[in-house]
Amino acid sequence: MFLNDIEPVLITDQLQRTERVANVDKQRYYFIAPGGKIKLTTNDERVQFGFSLYWQQYTATQSVQLNVSLSDTQPTVLERNGMKPALVKAGTKVSATILSPVYNYLIQNLRTLIFFDSDSWNSTSLGTGLQLLQGNTQFVSSGNSMTVLPLESFYYDYGQIVLQDYEHTKDIASFQGLKCTLYSRCEDLKMDASGGPAAFQLYTQDILSVANVLAEIRGTGNLDVYIGGVTVNKTNLISSYSAESQNLPQELLGAFKTLVLTNGTTDLTMSAFSKTFKETVKLPRTGFIASMEYGSLSTCQDSHSVVTSLMIAKFRISIRDVDLSGYATLDINGYKNETLVFARSQALFPHQFTSFSKIMWKLVTLLFLTLLSTVTPTDVLQQRFQTELLINQVNSAQQLWTAGHQDAPKERILKYLMKAEHVKPHREEDVVQVDVADAIPDHYDVRDQFSQCISVNNIRDQSHCGSCWAVAAAEAISDRTCIASNGVVNTLLSAEDILTCCIGEYYCGDGCEGGYPIQAWKYWVKNGLVTGGSYESQFGCKPYSIAPCGQTVNGVTWPKCPNSDADTPKCVDHCTSNSSYPIPYEKDKHYGATAYAVSRKVDQIQSEILKNGPVEVGFTVYADFYQYKSGVYVHVAGPELGGHAVKLLGWGVDNGTPYWLAANSWNTNWGENGYFRILRGVNECGIESQVVAGIPDLERHN
Known part of the structure; x- marks a missing residue:
């Protein structure tokens, strides 16, 4: 409790804008030009503080070109993790507002978003995303263009930027906004229009699992509800309410909703469950049938x-x-x-x-x-139509990669994936700083350098089990063991051994429901791994025990995948191969000397691969990733589905676009013969913040 409830530290930037701070673990501030200043002051001698200064060259990437116009009823939302610079043009002026992050500790990351009043980074700065949020306001360009520059690419979601033509928003005095998710349901909202019309923007990424039901209004003023953004001609205004309204509850569907309060103050009670609305359909009132883009033509x-x-x-x-x-x-x-x-x-x-x-x-x-x-x-075709929509949206929006139909239904991908928590950032004590190589080539592929290793060209199939964390670890460890031994130890190490036995003090995770990649590598150091290949090969002591399913590979059609995820096989301390493998389980162990996480800096990741071989990476998977056929992947469309882990084995440049080369574990009929390329240098989908590696112990072998 602070004296007079005033936060003890006052931070002042070079424009004399201030920010009070009461309690921090780590706060980030950014200088984007020489001569920048920041001042920390306190009147309380009990308060101690300090700071560290790091300089990092900003890596310029091509801007995303966006257009907003008076004809738009749906605003443009920049909502992707790892957002790129954006140049926005409007028919009149550009209006930018911002939604609050789902978690409060991510608010500080909004300092990394800089808004410029033109199509150039050298124009006047309108301010940061944090200032935009804390001011409950909108940034408006003086002309018809605005530039949004992210200084740093974060893996986690850190707020969405909402862009509209200013002609729509010019009468709104204040803005608030939230992203509604299964974990942040946007249930209780407060609005104050005493200083002029107030807008509350609600954004729902997955409209099939989260609805907004307006249940109760308490207070004064008139509330207008828009499906989409507020519009000057009100074509998407679907209903108006006051505190006396009897026509509630009412379900609101759609990716974006805007509530505008005129006069007074009010508290809104919202529900995220359609059941709240369904249970009241027989009440005597009028309403409307909720739809995604109310009144708009779409497919x-x-x-x-x-x-x-x-x-x-x-x-x-x-x-x-x-x-x-x-x-x-x-x-x-x-x-x-x-x-x-x-x-x-x-x-x-x-x-x-x-x-x-x-x-x-x-x-x-x-x-x-x-x-x-x-x-x-039919119902089957309905899913196909939705997939067709996604494929066409991806292919029409960009030219870096091509989306297409896959042999297996999309439901199968959900069985591949892990919970999002399994690809969270590493603890600082696990991260090592890698010595950067003197010369890093533009292109590098481990397969070209170590073709004698049988593991480097091996694509596995994890089947209907979220074992990617174990499979990718086994792949990379096999490669590193062969490379470190100059091909003397040339084998496939067992993903099954990690999946089933990495339990107890290591808490690797939940088996077929996902796990933590770095824990798999620590298990290798302490307990060792036996040999083991794919289900089909029955190679080694402990091959993979879950058969492929739901696809045809190399002329073999595997049975349809079960409706439920595979059960994690039991851990056993003996060989399970159907073949007569001659070496006993305990004598077949291969060990690691160290296990560690690698810094997210691109040159350190490259240097680690150059020196020691492939690494394991985790990243977030979106719906469009499953439709990948070829090219350099960037997330374009579709909701977040879960976490995934793969082996990273090289990099290159394709028509000026830098990429990472990775081996997936969805068999060879997916992607580029089982491999894929993904944009390098911007932490696309978090792939550069989840890098794991280790060094083999060639002296220790039972």
């Missing part, structure tokens, strides 16, 4: 589940003022070249509003049969 709309139009026809859902206590009729009209070619009506009873999307899907199916008599959508 995909949702209401509790997604209705898709095969990329063939666009449609809109604009159903409002429905009497939810009585009976209603749902009409769908289909047009081809502005000519009415389809008309259907469906009577809806009160209980049917909870299954609106099923009825909608049936009627849309009939519409498609009218437009294209050869197409018969």
Whole structure:
């Protein structure tokens, strides 16, 4: 408790803007030009503080080009981890607002976002993301362009930037914003419009798992609800409420919602569960059928589940003022070249509003049969249509990589992945500083340098088990053992041994539900690893015991994957190969001398690979990664699905784009024959902040 409840440390920057700090573990501040100053002062002699100064050359990368206009009802949201510089252009002026990070300790990272009042980094600075957030305001360009520059690329989500044409937002006096997730549900909101109209922006990345239900309004003023951003012509304004409104609760769907309060102050009670709305559909009130982009033409709309139009026809859902206590009729009209070619009506009873999307899907199916008599959508096709949407979105948005269909259904990828917690940043005591090599080549591939090692060209299949952390560790350790011994110890070490036996004091994780890569390497140091290859090969003492599934590889079609994840096999202290492997389990052990994490600096990662061989890396997987076919991957579209670990074995440059080369564990019919390339130098999807390695102990062998 501080005297007079005033934070004891006052921080002043060179523009005389101040920030008070009460309690910190580590705070980051950034200088972007010579002569920058920062002053820390305190009137309390009991307070001690200090700082360390690090200089790092900023690596310039090509800016993302973005456009916002008066015709947009949906704002542009920069929300990706590892965000690149963005040049934004508008029809009039650019408006930028910011959403608060999910976790408070990430707020300090907003200092890394610098906004410039032009298309150049050398123009006037409008301020930082932290100043934008703390001011509850918007940054506005003086002309039609604005530049957003991230000084540092963080693995964790650290707030979303919302961009609109200023003509839409010019009447709003203050802004607040939140990203709604399963862990931050945006349930209780406070709004104050005493100084002018106040906006609260809600962003939901995964609209199929998180809804916003407006349950109660307490206070004064009028509340307008927009699906999308606030707009000057109010085409996406779907409802208005006051404290006396009786037409609640009301479900709000859509990736982005904006609540605008005019006059007064109010407390809003929100719920993240559609059940809150479904249980009240029989109450006497009017409302609207919630949809993803209300009133906007698109090929995909949702209401509790997604209705898709095969990329063939666009449609809109604009159903409002429905009497939810009585009976209603749902009409769908289909047009081809502005000519009415389809008309259907469906009577809806009160209980049917909870299954609106099923009825909608049936009627849309009939519409498609009218437009294209050869197409018969089914539940299976619906998933295919959604995949087609994602593939087309990726391929039309950029030219670095190509997305395409995979042989196995997308549900299978969820069985490959780990929980996000398994790819969190390393503890500082685990990270070592690597001596940078005198000369680092532009291109390097371990396969070219050590082709005699049987492991370097080996692609494994983890099957329907989240064992990537163990598989990638076994792959990299096998390579390093062969390289360190100059090919004398040329074998495949067992992922099964790590997956099943790395337990107890090491707490490697949860077996087939994921694990911590660095713990796998520490297990190798203490307990050693026996040999073991793939399920198909039955190589070594302890080969992988979970058979491939759900795909055809090298002419062999494996059975469909089970609906549930594989159970983690039991740990045994004997060889399990079907072949007659001659060496006993305890005599087959290969050990490590050290295990460590590598700094996220690119030259240190490269130097580590040059000196000792491949490393294991963890990163975040998004829905578009599964559709990867070739090229240099960058995340373009789709929600976050989980964590993953792979072997990193080289790097290069493709048409001016730097990349890392990695070996996946999804067999050889995925990606570039089992491999993939990913953007290097910007910590894409966190891949440079999760690097693990170790040194073999060639003297210790049972």
